[in-house]
Amino acid sequence: MSYDNPEILKEFAHRFHVTYPLLADPQSEVIGRFGLIDPDTSPANLLEDSKTGLAYPGFFFVAPDGTIKEKYFGEKYYDRFTANNVLVKLFPELLEPSVTHASDAHIRVDLKQSDGSAVIGSRVTFVATVHLPQGVHVYAPGVKGYKPIQLTLQTEGLPMKDALYPPSHPLTFGELQETVPVYTDTFEIRQDVLVLLDKGLRQEYMKFQGGRDSGTLVPVRGQLSYQACTDKVCYPPATLALQWMLRIHQMDNERSPEAIRDRRQQ
Amino acid sequence: MINLRSLRKPLRNIALCMLFLAESGAVTTVPGAQAGAVTSTEKGPPVGQKIPAFTAHDQFGKQQTLASLTGSEGLVLLFVRSADW
Numbered sequence: 001m002s003y004d005n006p007e008i009l010k011e012f013a014h015r016f017h018v019t020y021p022l023l024a025d026p027q028s029e030v031i032g033r034f035g036l037i038d039p040d041t042s043p044a045n046l047l048e049d050s051k052t053g054l055a056y057p058g059f060f061f062v063a064p065d066g067t068i069k070e071k072y073f074g075e076k077y078y079d080r081f082t083a084n085n086v087l088v089k090l091f092p093e094l095l096e097p098s099v100t101h102a103s104d105a106h107i108r109v110d111l112k113q114s115d116g117s118a119v120i121g122s123r124v125t126f127v128a129t130v131h132l133p134q135g136v137h138v139y140a141p142g143v144k145g146y147k148p149i150q151l152t153l154q155t156e157g158l159p160m161k162d163a164l165y166p167p168s169h170p171l172t173f174g175e176l177q178e179t180v181p182v183y184t185d186t187f188e189i190r191q192d193v194l195v196l197l198d199k200g201l202r203q204e205y206m207k208f209q210g211g212r213d214s215g216t217l218v219p220v221r222g223q224l225s226y227q228a229c230t231d232k233v234c235y236p237p238a239t240l241a242l243q244w245m246l247r248i249h250q251m252d253n254e255r256s257p258e259a260i261r262d263r264r265q266q
Numbered sequence: 267m268i269n270l271r272s273l274r275k276p277l278r279n280i281a282l283c284m285l286f287l288a289e290s291g292a293v294t295t296v297p298g299a300q301a302g303a304v305t306s307t308e309k310g311p312p313v314g315q316k317i318p319a320f321t322a323h324d325q326f327g328k329q330q331t332l333a334s335l336t337g338s339e340g341l342v343l344l345f346v347r348s349a350d351w
Contacts, residue, residue: 001322002346009325012349021324021335022349030320034310036345055345056309062341066316066332069340073309077347256350 003028003053007260015254026262028053038077051262059086078121079194084114085125092188095127102240106136106228109240117215117247118195123161126153126244128189128224138226140168140181146227147237151189153222161192173231193220195248215247310345317343 001023002009009022025031028051036055057080058073070090072081088095098110107130114125128151132138139146151163166188168181222242228235255261311317321331335341 001343002348004349006323006325006327008350013325018325021326021328021330023322023324023330025322030318030322031345033318033320034345036310038347054347057346058309058344060310060317060341060343060345062317062336062343064336064338064340066336068311068313068315068317071310071313253351261350 001025001030002055003031003051003262005260005262008256008262011256011260025055028055031055040077061090074123074194078196080122082115082118082122082124085123085192088114088125088127098129100243102224102242104238104240106235106238107132107138107224107226107240109224109242111242111244113244113246115246117249119249119251120195121251122195123192124195124246126191126193126220126222128191128222128242129186130183130189130224131186132184132228134185135230136228137171137182137184137230138228140183141165142168143180143182146180146229146234147225149183149189149224149226151191151222151224151242153191153193153220155193155220155222158220159194159196161194164190164192189224191222195246215249217245217247220244220246 003025004012005026006024009024012018013022023030028037031037031053034055036058038054038056041052054077056073057077059071059081060068061070063069072086072089074080095112095114098112100111102109102111110129110131112127112129114127115122118124130138130149138149141148141150149165153160166183168183170179171182171184172179220243222244223239224242225237225239227237317332319332321329324330332341335343
């Protein structure tokens with residue numbers, strides 16, 4: 001659903017071969033009733049001839065009885081969950097087996113991501129699947145006296161959201177019979193990244209008009225710091241370098257024909 | 267990335283719908299979402315509440331309602347800013 005008139009949606013659907021319903025809310029009446037009108041009407045947030053009443057972009061998943069089961073909305077209009085991002089949150093098993101991995105003496109990490117390519121203004125999930133040998137544990141966030149495992153991404157121009165760590169489990173070990181939160185076996189750490197780029201790069205991308213470019217392949221580098229232990233010995237804290245690749249595309253800037261465009265409402 | 271070829275057919279259909287959804291604003295019906303809500307912000311009605319009733323014309327000129335759009339497994343409703351941007 002969007003604030004466009006039905007003619008614009010018809011033309012858009014034709015251009016992109018869309019056959020499912022695109023809903024027109026040209027007075028932003030439904031958008032308003034959902035409480036989704038973006039109040040930011042500053043020039044930077046609108047096209048020159050835009051109406052007001054733009055919706056925040058986001059997803060609702062609704063059960064057959066009308067109950068909202070899930071929703072996905074970013075903080076700003078340029079923080080859009082990709083469809084794949086939402087899908088892998090709902091169905092984690094859909095993440096493609098990774099093609100890259102990193103390892104050292106005590107840990108092996110498979111690197112996965114929700115999207116291999118994304119346009120500016122979308123949110124992509126990067127995943128580190130950690131495999132530990134039998135009998136080895138690492139410490140979970142919140143542990144006292146040990147170094148917790150931590151995923152850090154160096155994403156210049158790509159703001160990060162909070163990393164999502166799985167639930168840990170308590171482990172009691174050693175002569176002191178300490179109980180600490182740990183991870184064992186296989187677990188995943190997820191990190192959402194907003195594909196925004198800095199202002200200069202963004203302007204470069206905005207110069208393209210119509211159609212899509214072949215994109216720019218950008219490395220997304222990170223590191224995993226951790227301390228691995230068995231019930232007998234703790235190894236020195238270690239850091240493992242990680243790298244994902246993301247192809248970043250320009251936005252689709254093609255407008256509808258001039259004659260059917262909505263004009264700013266005075 | 268999602269490997270569509272590896273999915274069971276009904277799931278593959280959802281995935282394909284969702285990929286198209288990424289391009290535009292749209293609604294489509296899909297099997298019900300799993301439990302374990304992830305809510306990013308407080309925008310719009312909250313998880314657990316009933317979705318407000320609505321009526322709107324689609325690109326084919328057909329009048330759609332919440333009921334006409336909801337399939338046996340539910341509905342995905344996606345709000346976007348504009349198809350003309």
